[in-house]
Amino acid sequence: MQHSSAPAPGSTAGGPAQFEGRAQFEGRVREWFGANAPRKGSPEDFSAVHVVSARSPQEYHEQEEHAITVTRAWQRRLFDAGLAGRSWPAECGGHGAPDWQDEVVAAEQARWGVSTKMFAVALEMVPAVLFGHGTHEQRVAYLPPVLRGEHGWCQLLSEPGAGSDLASVSTRATPMDGGWSVTGQKVWTSNAGCSDYALLIARTGSREEGRAGLSCFALKMEQPGIDIRPLRQMSGAYHFNEVFLDNAFVPENGLIGGLGDGWAVLRTMLASERAAIGGGTSARSATQLVGLARQLGCSDDPGVRDLLAQAVIRERTLDLLRARIAAGHTVPAAGPTTKLLYSEHARLSADAATTILGMAVTLVDDPQSAPWIERLLFAPGLRLGGGTDEIQRNTIAERGLGLPR
Template sequence: MDFDDTPEEASFRAEARAWLDAHAPAKGSPEDFSQGYLEGTADVADHVARAKAWQRTLFDHGWAGITWPREYGGRGAGAVESMIWGAEMARYGVNVGPFAVGIGMAGPTILRHGTDAQKERFLVPMLKGEEMWCQLFSEPEAGSDLASLRTRAVPDGDEWVVTGQKVWTSGAEVADWGMLLARTDLDATKRKGITYFLVDMATPGIERRPLRQMTGSSHFSEVFLDEVRIPADQVLGEVHQGWAVTATTLANERGLIAGGNKASDAVALCELAAKLGRGDDPALRQALVDCWIRQRIQAYHGYRLQTALSQGRQPGPETSIMKLFAAEYLRRLGAAALATLGADGMRAGEGPGGGDWQARFLHAPAIGIAGGSNEVQRNIIGERVLGLPREAPADDVPFRELVSGRRERAGA
């Protein structure tokens, strides 16, 4: 594992830091909008407006889409430069969270599986911050077992007609476009009859219903699709072969979640404990040290990933390890934060930190589910890292039979 920048990487880091010094607001300044979007403490409309303006600034100066080809508005750099850029930008009072689903997930998937026309249509508006995206994957009966999805798409001339329901759709209320999975072949096994669509969220028949979370925000929504017509040229990849395309999206999603931990969080919590005079509490000190250690371990996981990328190796199950570790770290960080605040931790939106730590505590459980539950990540690690045998599949039958069998067992 290599912890040091090469001379070229050090030069890139210095260039990035100099540009950010000149253009990005400092943390803690009145213009700081780095916190609160996911946790529900920020005004969504204001935060999105600031993020759009910042994303356009990045695009205009050549800092959007670090790894994307130049012909689509990117910088044409490598994955290591992208990681360096992310680490440097995290030191400033900016946030591109509203574009994580688009630029972080939809964009790489379109780059890998899209037609030339699809790349031309979607990538530049995405990088400019003109169009926002959401992920229409999970359903009420297809969460961790995503391949069990039942939303149906039926061909009708040069269109597909889609009917079904999605849930836990992040950012649906502000999204212009969505990545949609639908079943197009009931006679194939459940992973072989799915097609991946790009859908305009303004299409008639789409209804978005926000879901209020315990943070007080409605970051998630359920989305209903009632005979939604999607042009055939908005299929991404091959018809019935959407599961392979989905794998690209999910791998990028795990990497995004795992990379979302800021190195400053554990340090900031230690500083808060000292400021509140709680630094001598032995139980709290142990919890704070545990958070700091876990954050450093997560950083080393990042170094390992960066080393693989710098050597031209594609990461394997590293993203699952990082995502699982991130979920546990954020849970412990939230618990330590409330222990630090004491009685003030019961005052939502108030107290030291202005309610940010309470919001993080309430938001942390979602990370254990988002991007594939902790249990799913443990299965991936067990099979691909530890070499444990896979369980024999019990659903290697046509999806039509699988659904019928479920209904029979339920007495339907």
């Protein structure tokens, strides 16, 4: 990775960056990345650092720590360069710039061998939740450390008896002196072991109240009463965890939104999650498939060309849809639609890679096959995480197309 003296877009040289026009800002962002980010495919490329697999929880933990360290360092560089949270208010660590500046930075970042995916919840869902429902004090307390790459967050939503139907959450938050005592069990919590805080949905009302009995909290993960147990996936990762809560403590000011407003907060959180997954920078598998076919010398094979063309079309469709959303056009059920297209794209691209690689797809230690094996095994998970494909289809039907339940 090179280090440069290129002026950061957020620098004050030449006037405040938020008054720059789009073309000028884009130029300066491009210049900064060109001088500071590793190229995709270079030895320093860490765009896949968040994809971790290992043979034991210990080995996984070490690799996860590495991924967090690399991500923290990169996020800190973005922050120091004035590129993190461009549109966020200054008191939250941002620059008060127009939203499009964040899009410019995200689009440029996607072109380079870098990733902030280990902090996806912190950088994408926490701000949506706090700007939508949090107090000024909560924003000022929680958001600057996120932008500086200091705090990672996870989501404590799903439970053994509550996945698609989160209205059935039974983890309970009981009022106590100075705050809340939380007891219950969560499951499928991504990155629980390396997160500083969690967005927690817990029951504060009766079970009969359903959605109205839920509240959202900011929970500190390192404290007595929280037991995190990794779950092994078929890809060899321990990305998920069971989280047992036994009188874990949330201070009074950790309640996000009003008491009983958990469902509204959850909707904001899930909408931002779906948009984040659907708009994810890892949707670039068509480009990588073309590269794979060229490396293996089969890019002229008519069957392979057909698979590549389909992947390019899917990716282009997703890109155009994202561009429409970013440009402010009304796209009904935008989050569920992009999330669904993305999970299908990931699954079909992994299938295409299997065909292109042939028997080599069984060679787990082969550097060419390994990343695709990882994706192949992770693809089914993408159809579930952030709400299953069936749930996205229901939402598109009801909210996007106005069909009856």
